[in-house]
Amino acid sequence: MRDVDLYRQILGLPEPWLVTDVNLDLNGGRVEVLVTHPEGLRWMCPQCGKHLAVHDHAAERSWRHLDTCQLQTVLRARVPRVNCPEHGVLQVKVPWAEPRGRFTALMERWIIDVLQQCATISGACRLLRLSWDEVFGVMDRAVRRGQARKKPRVLRQIGVDEKAFRKGHSYTTIVSDIERSTIEYLADERKRESLEGFYNSLTPRQRQGIQAVAMDMWEPYITATQAQVPEAPRKIVFDRFHIMQHVGQAVDAVRKTEHRALRAAGDDTLTRTKYLWLHSQENLTDARREQLSILLGQNLKVARAWAIKEALRQLWDYHREGWARRFFARWYFWATHSRLEPIRQVAHMLKRRLDNIVTYCRLRITNAVAEGINSKLMAIKRRACGYRNPEHFKIAAYFFCGGLDLYPR
Ligand SMILES: [Zn+2]
Known part of the structure; x- marks a missing residue:
């Protein structure tokens, strides 16, 4: 032949x-x-x-x-x-090939597959014997293709989260589809406009179709959602993990103050105990759990703060809003009478936000998907050794987490 x-x-x-x-x-x-x-x-x-x-x-x-x-x-x-x-x-x-493509369609498919499987983009470049720019060009085209093909779909449950990918750098707003675990939208900053850009990209039917929005208690996101999503007050659920994080920070503030006072008196009881009070008990090793139970017997302020924090977890076990509210009223009384200022403050904040905390009883959503996506995004950052250009980072995020149909036809 x-x-x-x-x-x-x-x-x-x-x-x-x-x-x-x-x-x-x-x-x-x-x-x-x-x-x-x-x-x-x-x-x-x-x-x-x-x-x-x-x-x-x-x-x-x-x-x-x-x-x-x-x-x-x-x-x-x-x-x-x-x-x-x-x-x-x-x-x-x-x-x-597609118009203006520099690769045949089969080659582009192969590049997309190799990228998805490689731990780093430069690794993919070496395997494919292509430059970073060439490979990135394929990613970019794949994302544009996928987004052009995307049909307007009703997202019933969305998560809104913010992330600063480098210390001291500005935030990115991330909107995810909780049911499919995909990134639907990325925007710079964490302003009202950041999230409104997403809502504005939806049709009225899509906006109407949103049934639940999980988010942190962040005013610009609340305002944007109230302005754009019909019946938003019934649909916003403040994410339980974020809430527990706020309470955890209050516990930590109590620990710091108490530790300083004890240290001044030459007492090292609280040295290296920070995470003991923050992690939930089931995540502690046996040795750490034992250390915790000893500390809990010592009449410490941080131990009281910890007990108040741990008790709050029960709030998310209720399926009826009325029961959750009654539980919270008891917890609130306890927290506000604790004589622990950071705990009192966080309790007041939760009371102000209670209406959209107890929506969890009915809607039962959290931002765990968004958290999972966050860790995927961190991995993407590592893959590319930090995308210096934020637009490049967005393209990579949509490429790896957007659930898009990336292949050329
Ligand atoms: Zn013609």
Whole structure:
């Protein structure tokens, strides 16, 4: 079999395209496949599909294809142009690549698959023998393709979270679909407008279809949701993990003050106990749990704060709002009479926010999905050694977590 026939068969190019020459450059590790077409054919306008005679040919272009054995393989062709009365002079579509693509569709698929499987982008570049820019270009195109194909879907449960990806850097607002665990929207900052951009991208039917929104008690997000989502007060659920985090911070504030006072008197009881009071008991090792139970017997302020924090967990066991409110009233009395200022403050804050804490009884959503996505995003950051350009980071986030259909057709 001649090399031309071999490539004609393995490339499987449809009519009227033909392989007319194959150049093997063994030293350069490269195969070049020249693709042409017979003369006298009519071609379709890429805009309207009208059949037209060849107007002229664009300059020769090349597309990187899947390797042949160990050899980089490149398709070369001059693409005909048609002169459509309606759309003007345009290049016709080629069956092996998308318009303006530098890779064949099969090669782009392969790059996408390799990226998804690699721990780092530079690792993918090495495997594929491509530059960072080339690989990133494929990611970018894949995300645009996926977003263009995305059909408006009702997101019944969404999570809104904010994340600062580098210390001292500005925040990113992340909207996730809780049911599918995908990132739906990313915006700079954590302002009202950051989240409103997402709501504005939805149709009225989609906005109406939102049944529950999990978020932290963050005023700009609350305001944006109240302004854009019908019946928002019934739908907002302040995320229980964020709430427990706030209470945990109050416990830690009590510990710090008490530790300072004890240290001044030469007492090291609370040294290296920070996480003992923050983690829930089931996450402690046996040794740490024993240490905790000893400390709990010592009439410490932080021990009282801890007990108040732990008691609050029960709030999320109730399925009826009325019961949850009665439980909270008892807890609130205890917390506000604790003579522990940080605990009193956090209790007041929770009371102000109670209406959208007890919505959990009915809606039962948390931002755990968003937290899971957060850790995925951290991994993406590591993969690319910190995307210096925030737009690049967004593209990578949609590529890895957007649940998009990324492949060329
Ligand atoms: Zn046309």
